[in-house]
Amino acid sequence: MTCAELVELVTAFLEGALDPDTERRFIEHLAICDGCETYVDQMRRTVAEVGQVEPESLSDETRDRLLEAFRTFPRE
Amino acid sequence: MGVVLPTDDVLVDGLRAGDEEMFACLLNGWSGSMVRLARSFVSTAASAEEVVQDTWLAVFQGIERFEGRSSLQTWVYRILINIARKRGSAEQRTVPWASLVPDRDPTVDSSRFRGPHDQYPGGWLAFPERWPSTEGEVLANEVRATVAAAIQSLPIRQQVVLTLRDIDGQTADDVCALLDISTANQRVLLHRARAAVRSRLERYFAATGVES
Numbered sequence: 001m002t003c004a005e006l007v008e009l010v011t012a013f014l015e016g017a018l019d020p021d022t023e024r025r026f027i028e029h030l031a032i033c034d035g036c037e038t039y040v041d042q043m044r045r046t047v048a049e050v051g052q053v054e055p056e057s058l059s060d061e062t063r064d065r066l067l068e069a070f071r072t073f074p075r076e
Numbered sequence: 077m078g079v080v081l082p083t084d085d086v087l088v089d090g091l092r093a094g095d096e097e098m099f100a101c102l103l104n105g106w107s108g109s110m111v112r113l114a115r116s117f118v119s120t121a122a123s124a125e126e127v128v129q130d131t132w133l134a135v136f137q138g139i140e141r142f143e144g145r146s147s148l149q150t151w152v153y154r155i156l157i158n159i160a161r162k163r164g165s166a167e168q169r170t171v172p173w174a175s176l177v178p179d180r181d182p183t184v185d186s187s188r189f190r191g192p193h194d195q196y197p198g199g200w201l202a203f204p205e206r207w208p209s210t211e212g213e214v215l216a217n218e219v220r221a222t223v224a225a226a227i228q229s230l231p232i233r234q235q236v237v238l239t240l241r242d243i244d245g246q247t248a249d250d251v252c253a254l255l256d257i258s259t260a261n262q263r264v265l266l267h268r269a270r271a272a273v274r275s276r277l278e279r280y281f282a283a284t285g286v287e288s
């Protein structure tokens with residue numbers, strides 16, 4: 001497995017979705033290649049950073065309208 | 077994950093009882109994904125906001141009938157997709173998710189790797205630079221802004237899958253079922269999205285020149 005091939009398999013690897021043979025070659029490559037080790041770390045870090053992003057919001061108008069609709073919705 | 081929400085039981089009770097504070101939390105937590113999800117079916121941002129609005133109105137109506145067979149979030153997102161699909165076909169905009177063939181070009185520029193006639197074809201020409209830790213508040217905020225901008229510039233379907241997986245924390249299976257896409261396509265979209273955000277972070281760290 002080359003570095004160029006490995007970088008395309010990182011998500012499948014992180015998901016545990018590689019077939020056993022490919023996974024073994026992935027791990028063997030990772031063990032001897034600092035560049036790919038860094039790349040995989042950075043993909044993990046990217047996933048963690050994406051998880052830290054504040055979710056976007058609706059426009060204030062839509063948000064206010066929905067809060068009002070929720071407040072006044074007829075309930076038992 | 078961006079916003080920590082209580083369990084489904086608590087959320088459902090809150091929605092039924094009219095707990096406004098809890099509903100505001102739900103709006104904060106889910107609106108980003110809902111707008112993106114809607115935007116992948118309809119033609120304008122305004123139209124997507126209306127889909128989100130109509131979805132919540134349908135949720136208020138339907139919450140009494142929610143039986144908990146799926147998670148509340150999945151249930152709400154399914155309602156959204158139904159509404160968005162109808163609207164999308166009225167706008168003649170819908171390219172069905174199922175018909176999608178994701179781009180499979182390399183996610184790391186081929187110029188980063190050695191050519192076919194090199195002694196080590198496909199090996200890194202230069203290893204990626206290690207990134208600094210972002211313990212400082214200022215740096216952490218900048219990184220977050222960089223990531224947010226990177227997500228925003230992705231193709232909409234990549235945004236949707238990335239948001240559902242890495243912000244909402246849904247499983248691959250949930251996302252495939254929700255969007256009616258294959259496991260392979262889900263993974264390609266997720267991988268392309270993550271790789272693009274990584275590459276944006278790489279450029280950011282290279283430009284700031286912070287030592288690791």
Ligand SMILES: [Zn+2]
Pocket residue numbers: 002003006029033035036037199200
């Ligand atoms: Zn390598």
